[in-house]
Amino acid sequence: MRHTAAKAFAAVAMTAALTAVAVPAMADPATGTVPASTDIVGAGSDTTQALLNQFSTDYNATVSGTPKLYSWDATGSATITPKSGAASITRPNGSGAGITALNAAGSSLDYARSSRGPQTGDLSSNLFVAFAKDAVTWSAKSGGHAPANLTTQDLFDIYSCTAGKTNWSAFGGTAGTIKPYLPQINSGTRSFFLKAIGNPTLGSCVVTGPQENQGTDPLLDDVDVIFPYSAGHWVGQANGHNDAVDDKGNLTLRSINGVAPLTASGTLNPTFANPTYGRVLYNVVRDSDWNASPATTKSTALRAIFGSSGYLCSTAGKASTVSYGYLTLAAAACGSTTHI
Missing domain, CATH: 3.40.190.10 (Periplasmic binding protein-like II)
Structure with missing residues (x-):
């Protein structure tokens, strides 16, 4: 599993090098441009x-x-x-x-x-x-304490802050207190992810706040973090559609129920984009x-x-x-x- 994930991450890096473009990832209407009333x-x-x-x-x-x-x-x-x-x-x-x-x-x-x-x-x-079509998975810091894979039940337990399920060692990772984060309350990614994992009652260990799909947030640069992420947006960032803020940072995408979110070539995996995720x-x-x-x-x-x-x-x-x-x-x- 780790070997497969590593190959996918390497493929994404190669894809980014080949396909990066100069178009900025974030841009309001150009400075000085005021959309017309009929636009x-x-x-x-x-x-x-x-x-x-x-x-x-x-x-x-x-x-x-x-x-x-x-x-x-x-x-x-x-x-x-x-x-x-x-x-x-x-x-x-x-x-x-x-x-x-x-x-x-x-x-x-x-x-x-x-x-x-x-x-x-x-x-x-x-x-x-x-x-x-997109898919949502969970992300964690590269080289951190999280494992390569979690099940839907694991994610439910983590975001419920279930007793005995608050350390990465409980899921085959390296010992460390899990830090579950969620995007801000109006995020569509947040609402979709929580529904996909069974709508848990959020426990007191869960922190709301980081902007979705911005792996550059300092709060997420932590070996114990877990954060839902749009797999498509992550691939786009890896393809060069990013900037200093809108970027995956040190976060890598992880598998759910043994299915990887990315293909070996670093694209969104259609099999992962199943009815659940x-x-x-x-x-x-x-x-x-x-x-x-x-x-x-x-x-x-x-x-x-x-x-x-x-x-x-x-x-x-x-x-x-x-x-x-x-x-x-x-x-x-x-x-x-x-x-x-």
């Missing part, structure tokens, strides 16, 4: 922000005038002014915050990036448009915008970007999806819609 503007998930920034750059190169596509990062300034004429809002950080902002901000936001699907509490007017990635729009009748400029633009015949589902869009570490969806699934 398609979104915010939300940390997991997909780098890819949506790439989509924005590439899609905008294919159109003249408006509507263009823009995406605000999950972190940065405390507030943002999404588009021309809009009021400033608190910057949405995470899938949940993005969806909440979409529902509250009216026409100043047109979509929310979401790394989770519909769930209880969402509005029936929230239409989830699928575009790619695999997840579809979405952009959430308002049903009334998407299904406007007669069609409006906005509904036409939304479908031209996110729909089954839109840019994200095109050959060029899927190439970016793969470069950023995710799996593409079948033609029938890409651009499909669902709601609560």
Whole structure:
């Protein structure tokens, strides 16, 4: 198991060296650029922000005038002014915050990036448009005390802080008190991971706070840490879609139930992206915008970007999806819609 993991990590490093690009992983609309009131503007998930920034750059190169596509990062300034004429809002950080902002901000936001699907509490007017597939696993510091593999039950016990299950030695690792961390509360990765491991009642040993998918956080540079991570985002970071903050740092991805999250060549393992730990990635729009009748400029633009015949589902869009570490969806699934 350790030998296989080491080969995968080495392959990822080689892939990164060969495929690194100069496109920054994090970028609000360029300095001095204020999206027009008719542009398609979104915010939300940390997991997909780098890819949506790439989509924005590439899609905008294919159109003249408006509507263009823009995406605000999950972190940065405390507030943002999404588009021309809009009021400033608190910057949405995470899938949940993005969806909440979409529902509250009216026409100043047109979509929310979401790394989770519909769930209880969402509005029936929230239409989830699928575009790619990801998986979530757990990560730990390279050379630390954690083992190469944990079971779903192990993860449930760790995040429950179950007596006798708070030291890595209980799971075949090196002795050391486990430090279970979770991303901030609005994180789609957090909510998905906790559901996947059985929705444990979080114990007092669990710490909430680090930004999801940022292995550079000093709190995570610890030999006893465990932290959920988007496997696709990690691969994208390894492929050069990273910066000083949005990077995997010293964290490596670990197996669950004996299945590795990465293939030997360092890509997301389709077998790991199973019904338990695999997840579809979405952009959430308002049903009334998407299904406007007669069609409006906005509904036409939304479908031209996110729909089954839109840019994200095109050959060029899927190439970016793969470069950023995710799996593409079948033609029938890409651009499909669902709601609560």
